[in-house]
Amino acid sequence: MLLGFYGTIDDPEEGVDHMIQGMMNSPDVDVAVPEKKFRPSGGGDALTCGVGVKSVAGQKVTLPYCAWANSSTSASVAETDSVDLAKDPKPVDLQAFADKVSKIRSEAQASMG
Numbered sequence: 001m002l003l004g005f006y007g008t009i010d011d012p013e014e015g016v017d018h019m020i021q022g023m024m025n026s027p028d029v030d031v032a033v034p035e036k037k038f039r040p041s042g043g044g045d046a047l048t049c050g051v052g053v054k055s056v057a058g059q060k061v062t063l064p065y066c067a068w069a070n071s072s073t074s075a076s077v078a079e080t081d082s083v084d085l086a087k088d089p090k091p092v093d094l095q096a097f098a099d100k101v102s103k104i105r106s107e108a109q110a111s112m113g
Contacts, residue, residue, distance in 0.1 A: 001080075002108065003077075006072060009071055009074055012070050015074035016048050016068060016074070019076040020065070020076070023065055023076060026054075029053070030053050032089035039098075042103075047105075048067050053089055062084075062085065062088070063080060064089075065079075079100075
């Protein structure tokens with residue numbers, strides 16, 4: 001799932017904070033792995049990534065997420081695995097996820113011109 005905004009962003013760090021708060025500040029979401037910055041292995045700007053667990057109809061859903069912002073874009077990507085929705089959030093490889101999200105970010109930014 002990709003959610004993003006395009007426009008003038010005066011404070012990119014605040015944009016990242018708002019994206020994460022929007023995902024995590026819900027009564028049915030718990031922070032399982034607090035966010036921290038990851039530098040994509042292929043280079044590029046850092047991403048802020050973590051893992052949340054959302055309760056949906058009594059089912060726990062593990063949601064790794066990454067967010068980023070710059071002067072014109074603020075976005076987040078979260079992923080669920082339909083094969084294992086309730087996987088243990090602790091061993092989620094956030095560096096590998098940041099590498100994947102970095103590719104998504106590049107494609108999204110390229111499509112905006």
